[in-house]
Amino acid sequence: MTHSERSHQFTHSSSKRRASVVYGSVGKGGLYIPSDFIGSPSDRNRHSLQSDIEADENSPLIDVQGTQANLVDNVSNHFKNRRKSSVARELLDQERELLEESHIPVGDLKSDDDVRDAFEDAVENxxxxxxxxxxxxxxxxxxxxxxxxxxxxxxxxxxxxxxxxGHIGATELAAVSMGAMTANITGYATIQGIATALDTLCPQAFGAKRYTMVGEYLQKCVALISVVMLPVLIAWVFFGYDLICLLVPDKETAKLAAQYLQYVSVGIPAYILFECGKRFLQAQGIYNVGAYVLLIAAPSNLIMNWYLVKHIGYIGAPISVAINYWLMAAGLFAFTIFFVKAEDAPSGLHPLKCWGGLNIKHAFQGWKRLVSLAIPGLVMLEAEFLAFEILTLLASYxxxxxxxxxxxxxxxxxxxxxxxxxxxxxxxxxxxxxxxxxxxxxxxxxxxxxxxxxxxxxxxxxxxxxxxxxxxxxxxxxxxxxxxxxxxxxxxxxxxxxxxxxxxxxxxxxxxxxxxxxxxxxxxxxxxxxxxxxxxxxxxxxxxxxxxxxxx
Structure with a gap:
C-alpha cells in the first residue's frame, strides 16, 4: 500500500493552525475560533490531510499552481516528509497505542510505514x-x-x-483594567482578527509549494495591520484621555488608563510582528517556537514588572509590557534564523525558504483577498472580546x-x-x-x-x-x-x-x-x-x- 492510498490514518487537523486569541487579557479570549477541522460527512472517505492542505478551488493559488494533480503530489510529498515531524511522531504513537490496545502485535513492525500499514489494515478489517x-x-x-x-x-x-x-491602590488597579480593556478592544483584537487571514492564506501557499508567497502574505498582512493600527495608535497617544473620559466617569482612573495606552503603544509594532511571524511559522508546521519565546518572555515580564513598578510606580507595568513585546518579536526572529533547522521542520525545509526578501512596495499592494478573509475574522474576535470587556466598562459605572x-x-x-x-x-x-x-x-x-x-x-x-x-x-x-x-x-x-x-x-x-x-x-x-x-x-x-x- 502506497502512502497516498492510505485512507484511514490519523492526521492532525487544522487545530494546529488555529487562530491565536489573546489569551489572558483582562477580559477573556473567544470561546470559538475561526477554524474548521474536517470536511463534510460526504468528504470523510477521503484522506483528511488533503482537505487540510488543499486550497479553495476559487483561490488564485490553484490557478497559479496548476491542476488538481499537483494536490495529490502535495499529499504524497507530505507523507514522505511526515516522519521528520514531531507532530507526525505524536500521531504515529497514538496509532501504535490503538494497535496495542486492540491486542494487535506491533513488536515486529520495523518501520513507521509498517505501523501505518498495520493501522490501515486493522481499521479496514x-x-x-x-x-x-x-x-x-x-x-x-x-x-x-x-x-x-x-x-x-x-x-x-x-x-x-x-x-x-494592584498593590499600589484601588484607583491604579481600576485604571490598569480600563487601559487593558481599551487596548484589547481597539488594538489586540484588531491585530488578531486581521491576522487570522494568514491562517488560511499561508498554509494554502505552502501546500501549493509557492513558498515565497508565504513570505509575501506575511509582509502584506503586517502592512495592512500597520495601516489600520496607525490611527488607533495616534488616538491612544494624543487623545486617549479624552476618549476614555467618554466611557469612564472617574477622571483620575481615566488619566491613568490613558497613560497605560500611551506607554503600551510603543510595543504594538512588535506585537504585530510577533503575531504575524508566529503564523508564518505555523503555516510550515512549526508550532513550538512561540512557546519557547513565551518561556523566556513570561519570566522576563514578571521580573520586569516587579522591578519597574517598585521603582517608578504605575507606569512600570505598561512599560514592562511594551519592552517584552519587543523581546518576543526579537526572540521569534532569532529562533527562526539561528535555532530552527531544516531537518527539524515537518517539511524538511528551513522556514527562511518561504522568505523571498523584503519588498515594501509590493507589501502595500494586492490586499483584496487578504481583506476579504480578514474582515470576518476581525468581526468574530471583536464580538467575542467585546462581550467580556463590556462587563469591565459597566463595572466602571x-x-x-x-x-x-x-x-x-x-x-x-x-x-x-x-x-x-x-x-x-x-x-x-x-x-x-x-x-x-x-x-x-x-x-x-x-x-x-x-x-x-x-x-x-x-x-x-x-x-x-x-x-x-x-x-x-x-x-x-x-x-x-x-x-x-x-x-x-x-x-x-x-x-x-x-x-x-x-x-x-x-x-x-x-x-x-x-x-x-x-x-x-x-x-x-x-x-x-x-x-x-x-x-x-x-x-x-x-x-x-x-x-x-x-x-x-
Whole structure:
C-alpha cells in the first residue's frame, strides 16, 4: 500500500493552525475560533490531510499552481516528509497505542510505514472499532498539558500587570483594567482578527509549494495591520484621555488608563510582528517556537514588572509590557534564523525558504483577498472580546472600587479558563483524527471522556476559586474595601467555572466534528441576547442594583 492510498490514518487537523486569541487579557479570549477541522460527512472517505492542505478551488493559488494533480503530489510529498515531524511522531504513537490496545502485535513492525500499514489494515478489517476511556483520558491529558503551559504563560503577561499594580491602590488597579480593556478592544483584537487571514492564506501557499508567497502574505498582512493600527495608535497617544473620559466617569482612573495606552503603544509594532511571524511559522508546521519565546518572555515580564513598578510606580507595568513585546518579536526572529533547522521542520525545509526578501512596495499592494478573509475574522474576535470587556466598562459605572474588584475577578476567570480550553483543543484534534480515520464510535468515546474530564476540571476550578478567595484577593490588593467586594462576588465567579469549562469542552467537541456554526450561534445568542442585557438590568435597574453580582 502506497502512502497516498492510505485512507484511514490519523492526521492532525487544522487545530494546529488555529487562530491565536489573546489569551489572558483582562477580559477573556473567544470561546470559538475561526477554524474548521474536517470536511463534510460526504468528504470523510477521503484522506483528511488533503482537505487540510488543499486550497479553495476559487483561490488564485490553484490557478497559479496548476491542476488538481499537483494536490495529490502535495499529499504524497507530505507523507514522505511526515516522519521528520514531531507532530507526525505524536500521531504515529497514538496509532501504535490503538494497535496495542486492540491486542494487535506491533513488536515486529520495523518501520513507521509498517505501523501505518498495520493501522490501515486493522481499521479496514474492523479490528479497531472502539477505543477505551482510559486510553482517551491518557491521550487527552498528555496532549493538553503543553497547551495549558503555553496558554498560562501568555495569560501571565497581563495577570502580572494587574497583580503588580494592584498593590499600589484601588484607583491604579481600576485604571490598569480600563487601559487593558481599551487596548484589547481597539488594538489586540484588531491585530488578531486581521491576522487570522494568514491562517488560511499561508498554509494554502505552502501546500501549493509557492513558498515565497508565504513570505509575501506575511509582509502584506503586517502592512495592512500597520495601516489600520496607525490611527488607533495616534488616538491612544494624543487623545486617549479624552476618549476614555467618554466611557469612564472617574477622571483620575481615566488619566491613568490613558497613560497605560500611551506607554503600551510603543510595543504594538512588535506585537504585530510577533503575531504575524508566529503564523508564518505555523503555516510550515512549526508550532513550538512561540512557546519557547513565551518561556523566556513570561519570566522576563514578571521580573520586569516587579522591578519597574517598585521603582517608578504605575507606569512600570505598561512599560514592562511594551519592552517584552519587543523581546518576543526579537526572540521569534532569532529562533527562526539561528535555532530552527531544516531537518527539524515537518517539511524538511528551513522556514527562511518561504522568505523571498523584503519588498515594501509590493507589501502595500494586492490586499483584496487578504481583506476579504480578514474582515470576518476581525468581526468574530471583536464580538467575542467585546462581550467580556463590556462587563469591565459597566463595572466602571458602579464605582472605582467595583472596577478594581472586577479586574481581579476577570483575571482569575481568564486564568482558570485556560485549562478546560486546552482540553477542548486536545479533544477537537482527537475527534477529528478519529472521524478522518473512519472510527466514529471512537470519536464518541473521546467526546464522552472529554466532557467528563472537563466536568471534573470545572469542579476543581470552582473549589480553587471559592476556597482560596481570600488569599487570591489579598494577593492582588491591600485595599480592604476592594477585598470585601471580591470576597462577596467570588462565589459567583467560581460557580461560573462549571458552565464556562463545559462550554469550552463542548466547543472543542463541536470543532472536532466541523460543527463550529452551532457553537458560534449559541455563543452570540448567549452573550448578546441573554447575558449582557440581563447583566445591565440586574446591575443598574433591578432591586439588586449597584453591585458586581448583577454583572456576573
Amino acid at each position: 474492523h479490528q479497531i472499532e472502539v477505543t477505551t476511556p482510559m486510553l482517551e483520558l491518557k491521550t487527552l491529558i498528555s496532549s493538553a498539558i503543553p497547551s495549558v503551559v503555553t496558554f498560562l504563560l501568555q495569560c501571565s503577561l497581563s495577570t502580572v500587570s494587574v497583580f503588580s499594580v 458602579i464605582d472605582t472600587k467595583s472596577l478594581a474588584a472586577q479586574s481581579i475577578g476577570t483575571t482569575m476567570a481568564s486564568l482558570t479558563y485556560q485549562v478546560p480550553f486546552a482540553i477542548g483543543i486536545a479533544s477537537s484534534s482527537r475527534i477529528a483524527n478519529f472521524l478522518g480515520a473512519g472510527l466514529a464510535e471512537s470519536a464518541k468515546v473521546t467526546t464522552r471522556v472529554s466532557l467528563s474530564f472537563g466536568l471534573i476540571i470545572s469542579v476543581l476550578n470552582f473549589l480553587a476559586l471559592y476556597c482560596f478567595r481570600r488569599p487570591i484577593a489579598n494577593a492582588f490588593t491591600k485595599d480592604q474595601e476592594v477585598i470585601d467586594i471580591v470576597l462577596g462576588v467570588m462565589w459567583l465567579i467560581a460557580a461560573m467555572q462549571v458552565s464556562d469549562a463545559m462550554n469550552a469542552n463542548s466547543a472543542g467537541c463541536l470543532r472536532g466534528q466541523g460543527q463550529t456554526k452551532i457553537g458560534g450561534i449559541v455563543n452570540l445568542v448567549s452573550y448578546y441576547v441573554v447575558g449582557l442585557p440581563l447583566s445591565i438590568y440586574l446591575s443598574f435597574y433591578s432591586p439588586w442594583k449597584g453591585s458586581l453580582h448583577g454583572l456576573w
